Amino acid sequence: MADIKIEIDGQIVNAKAGETLIAVTDREGISVPRFCYHKKLSTSASCRMCLVDIEGVPKPQTSCSTPVSDGMKIHTQNDKAKASQKAVMEFLLINHPLDCPICDQGGECELQDVAVEYGSDVSRFSEGKRVIAASDIGPLIQTDMTRCIHCTRCVRFGSEIAGMMEMGGTGRGEDLKIEPFLAQGITSELSGNMIDVCPVGALTSKPFRYELRSWQMASVDSIARHDLTGSNIYAQTYKGQVKRVVSGDNEAVNETWISDRDRFSYEGLAHENRLLAPQIKVSGQWKEVEWDVALDFAVKGLNKHVLNNRKAHQLGGLASNTATTEEFYLMQKLLRELGCENLDYRLNINNLEQAIELASNIKLEELESIDYALVIGSNLRLEQPMINHRLRKAQLAGAQISAVNVKAFDYNFKTNHSTVAPQEIATLLAGILKCILEKQSIELPAYLAHVSSGELSLELADKLLNAESSVIVLGEHIVNNAQAAGIAQLVTEIAKRVKGATLNVSMTANALGAQHANFVPTSSGMNANEMLKADMRAFLLLDVYPEYDFHHASSAIEALSKEDVFVVSINSFNNDVIAKYADVLLPMAAMYETSGSHININHDIQSFKAVVQAPEEAKPAWKILKVLADLLELPGFHYENSTQISGELAHQSVHEHNQNSALALNAKSTKIETIWMHSAYHSDVLLRHAKSLSMSKIGQTNIASMSASTAKELSLKEGDYYLGVPVDITSDMADGCVFVSSNQATMGGLQ
Amino acid sequence: MISDNAKKQIDTWIAKYPEGRQSSAVMEALKIVQAENENQLSHDTIQAVADYLNMPGIAAAEVATFYENYNHQPVGKHIIRFCHNISCMLNGSDDLIAHLETKLGVKTGEVTKDGLISVKKVECLGACVGAPMFQIGDQYYENLTTDKIDDIVDGLK
Numbered sequence A: 001m002a003d004i005k006i007e008i009d010g011q012i013v014n015a016k017a018g019e020t021l022i023a024v025t026d027r028e029g030i031s032v033p034r035f036c037y038h039k040k041l042s043t044s045a046s047c048r049m050c051l052v053d054i055e056g057v058p059k060p061q062t063s064c065s066t067p068v069s070d071g072m073k074i075h076t077q078n079d080k081a082k083a084s085q086k087a088v089m090e091f092l093l094i095n096h097p098l099d100c101p102i103c104d105q106g107g108e109c110e111l112q113d114v115a116v117e118y119g120s121d122v123s124r125f126s127e128g129k130r131v132i133a134a135s136d137i138g139p140l141i142q143t144d145m146t147r148c149i150h151c152t153r154c155v156r157f158g159s160e161i162a163g164m165m166e167m168g169g170t171g172r173g174e175d176l177k178i179e180p181f182l183a184q185g186i187t188s189e190l191s192g193n194m195i196d197v198c199p200v201g202a203l204t205s206k207p208f209r210y211e212l213r214s215w216q217m218a219s220v221d222s223i224a225r226h227d228l229t230g231s232n233i234y235a236q237t238y239k240g241q242v243k244r245v246v247s248g249d250n251e252a253v254n255e256t257w258i259s260d261r262d263r264f265s266y267e268g269l270a271h272e273n274r275l276l277a278p279q280i281k282v283s284g285q286w287k288e289v290e291w292d293v294a295l296d297f298a299v300k301g302l303n304k305h306v307l308n309n310r311k312a313h314q315l316g317g318l319a320s321n322t323a324t325t326e327e328f329y330l331m332q333k334l335l336r337e338l339g340c341e342n343l344d345y346r347l348n349i350n351n352l353e354q355a356i357e358l359a360s361n362i363k364l365e366e367l368e369s370i371d372y373a374l375v376i377g378s379n380l381r382l383e384q385p386m387i388n389h390r391l392r393k394a395q396l397a398g399a400q401i402s403a404v405n406v407k408a409f410d411y412n413f414k415t416n417h418s419t420v421a422p423q424e425i426a427t428l429l430a431g432i433l434k435c436i437l438e439k440q441s442i443e444l445p446a447y448l449a450h451v452s453s454g455e456l457s458l459e460l461a462d463k464l465l466n467a468e469s470s471v472i473v474l475g476e477h478i479v480n481n482a483q484a485a486g487i488a489q490l491v492t493e494i495a496k497r498v499k500g501a502t503l504n505v506s507m508t509a510n511a512l513g514a515q516h517a518n519f520v521p522t523s524s525g526m527n528a529n530e531m532l533k534a535d536m537r538a539f540l541l542l543d544v545y546p547e548y549d550f551h552h553a554s555s556a557i558e559a560l561s562k563e564d565v566f567v568v569s570i571n572s573f574n575n576d577v578i579a580k581y582a583d584v585l586l587p588m589a590a591m592y593e594t595s596g597s598h599i600n601i602n603h604d605i606q607s608f609k610a611v612v613q614a615p616e617e618a619k620p621a622w623k624i625l626k627v628l629a630d631l632l633e634l635p636g637f638h639y640e641n642s643t644q645i646s647g648e649l650a651h652q653s654v655h656e657h658n659q660n661s662a663l664a665l666n667a668k669s670t671k672i673e674t675i676w677m678h679s680a681y682h683s684d685v686l687l688r689h690a691k692s693l694s695m696s697k698i699g700q701t702n703i704a705s706m707s708a709s710t711a712k713e714l715s716l717k718e719g720d721y722y723l724g725v726p727v728d729i730t731s732d733m734a735d736g737c738v739f740v741s742s743n744q745a746t747m748g749g750l751q
Numbered sequence B: 001m002i003s004d005n006a007k008k009q010i011d012t013w014i015a016k017y018p019e020g021r022q023s024s025a026v027m028e029a030l031k032i033v034q035a036e037n038e039n040q041l042s043h044d045t046i047q048a049v050a051d052y053l054n055m056p057g058i059a060a061a062e063v064a065t066f067y068e069n070y071n072h073q074p075v076g077k078h079i080i081r082f083c084h085n086i087s088c089m090l091n092g093s094d095d096l097i098a099h100l101e102t103k104l105g106v107k108t109g110e111v112t113k114d115g116l117i118s119v120k121k122v123e124c125l126g127a128c129v130g131a132p133m134f135q136i137g138d139q140y141y142e143n144l145t146t147d148k149i150d151d152i153v154d155g156l157k
Helices: A023-027 A079-095 A108-118 A151-164 A193-197 A260-270 A291-307 A325-337 A386-397 A422-439 A456-464 A485-498 A511-516 A530-533 A553-561 A576-583 A621-631 A642-650 A693-694 A708-713 B005-013 B022-036 B043-052 B057-066 B088-092 B091-102 B146-154
Strands: A001-006 A012-014 A053-055 A072-074 A139-143 A167-172 A178-181 A204-205 A218-223 A232-238 A243-246 A279-282 A285-288 A315-319 A374-377 A400-405 A416-419 A470-475 A501-505 A538-542 A566-571 A584-587 A594-600 A605-608 A672-678 A703-706 A726-729 A737-742 B079-082 B116-121 B132-135 B139-142
Touching: A001 A023, A001 A243, A012 A023, A023 A285, A053 A079, A079 A108, A108 B132, A151 A193, A151 A708, A167 A737, A193 A243, A193 B146, A243 A260, A243 A703, A260 A693, A260 B088, A279 A291, A285 A485, A291 A485, A291 A538, A291 A566, A291 A621, A315 A530, A325 A511, A325 A538, A325 A621, A325 B146, A374 A386, A374 A456, A374 A594, A400 A456, A416 A456, A422 A456, A422 A485, A470 A485, A485 A501, A501 B022, A530 A553, A553 A576, A566 A576, A566 A621, A584 A708, A594 A642, A605 A642, A708 A726, B005 B022, B005 B043, B022 B043, B022 B057, B043 B057, B079 B091, B088 B091, B091 B116, B091 B146
Parallel strands: A001 A072, A315 A538, A374 A400, A374 A470, A400 A416, A470 A501, A538 A566, A566 A584, A672 A737, A703 A726, B079 B116
Antiparallel strands: A001 A012, A053 A072, A139 A204, A167 A178, A218 A232, A232 A243, A279 A285, A279 A584, A594 A605, A703 A737, B079 B132, B132 B139
């Protein structure tokens, strides 16, 4: 686009030919009122509020839909422009109720702001106003459609960004209503963004309803930590409580959108199950005590059980993947100073010998410009919503996307979907690699000699070879595949051959932070699963909830509950399971209550401050670990704030993992494989306590999907339960496997 | 939900548009399905049309609720489609609609007890020159008066 000069209100400004006038005025900081225009959505020019006067054009023009051209002279403030804007405002206010005092949008309402500037204080309209009956569109969004001004931002958000058109305009003229068609209401995993884009009080946050006025709250920027994106957010607080979360802008990370999970998880902070005071177990009875008593008890217990007898190798440290990078770092430093190498955050993996090692070497923004993506083993839309959003943008721009999953998941963009049983994934990938090597006339390694490339392998190999830029995305459903490590190696190999990128979404939350902080055992230490089997004397746990976090849930609980095993458990929430095995409970600050950093898929280290103070006696985990280290008389823990830890961490070199250089595929499993995934709104402890999310359709997900033949083999029918989860027999599933998506604990499930 | 016959008819409309643009046939598809369902569309039939054309239900509902040709309530054998837009209104359509309602003993949107006639207010039918006017079937009746309306309605069987 050519550079041109235009004149706005007598001021010469530079612009690109063809860009819209409103984009120029926004860039130049010239205020033009608008309702329907949104920089990330298509132009509808329906509200007419942005009318301006352009010299030589008889009628005022909408600046959101007028492309600029060289020499254009625009007046945004002259009589003609002002008169048009005023007239539009008067029309918009005809049907809009003047109920600002009881409207949740009051104080942060675009209509209110513009009305103050352009509106008249007296209405000439004496007829009846239009009223629209209230409707319930789900637990997250409160509607009051009488206030709707038909800007259609929510409708366009649904069809253009969320990829599912749920809202629409029905009726005509004064009967036009913005509403969802389906009785189930709004179900998108990004639905909360409709609240942010709504310029009036028609769509507001339901959990936040009637809570506070926007000006009463302090808005603090923070980072959401439920997935690999680390979306930028603003946490809005009042009297030490997070009251609402809204999206922040960061083009490189989340643009301007956030997932519902990031938006509504704060509700869990005030849950009654929060652990609020240190507790110790004395002769089987829990007792609330002061911090120094609890810490002293913990230190004495650790000394007695392991340290005094030089048995640090019988101590184990386990942490949840939601910890901050600083917490991971401090905990591994503490354990290693004690001479303990047994530490792990990879709790949900069946066989850590087969742990996935795969690089993520493409940035979120770059995902948009790929022309081919192969997604393996991921229901990306629910598991990593913002990564899915970037791929969707790539697809809309013309990229082809293939998905290889056990189930035909509902992606919100066009995919070539193949359902493949977990047992066959490695063979499929080996087949792809073989095709590629053959086409590139490269000698085949031994392990590919007996692989036969099926039709699907050929097709996917062709697509990868023909793509200018490709990415292979490996998801969480693969972590417990019997051949997981081999699959990851094949993916790396294939990507190398086609000069494509890889994206490892087989882990989530702050798993990259854990790796960065070396929170993985070296060869002399035990991994999570080994610890469960070994003769341990003590455990230090950081926000671990074994009934959900562990793949081997009941073995974990058993190992922790063993007699004479001393368990120091640092937790943000309490429950009966923890109470049974722990000896000391130390209450920790949850998300939003602690400072630290999160590492996202771009490898951006995004740091955040504590937004609110932890309730009652709860303390940030880094402080607990620091004091614990001091009391254990370990050197080098003189930190005053988490930034000092980050500083030290920055100079730390990351251990290279022993990569198996020779690729050897493990034998494939022959039994029916079960993939257990927590539903998207139950993937970490804060989410599990967020009330409104749990009530939403995604939060209610609890099904065990299987094909008819698998069901027959398992002697199950519709209405039965599989591992405690209702059976869903569907033709969308590959044979020989079950896909569980559940909001329940893994307890009693997989072993 | 959609009969094979209706599907066949809809397919001929889909064929008129470029591949992948089957949703362009939504207006005809709704019309065809409505004709098979006692001249009205329900939530479910709209969803069925949307599914058949691979478009969101709400997008089909937007079309079905925008145009007056689609009925969302039971209708009579004859539908009197009374224009109430500006030209007709200025020429007295409000009074004539009231007269019609009294005569038939129904409100607009309702059906007479014998199921013969229903009255519907519609947007401009492009016959302002003959305002006030209404449409029954394919026939326009213009320059209406109370007497003229009585004659027309009495003639409906």
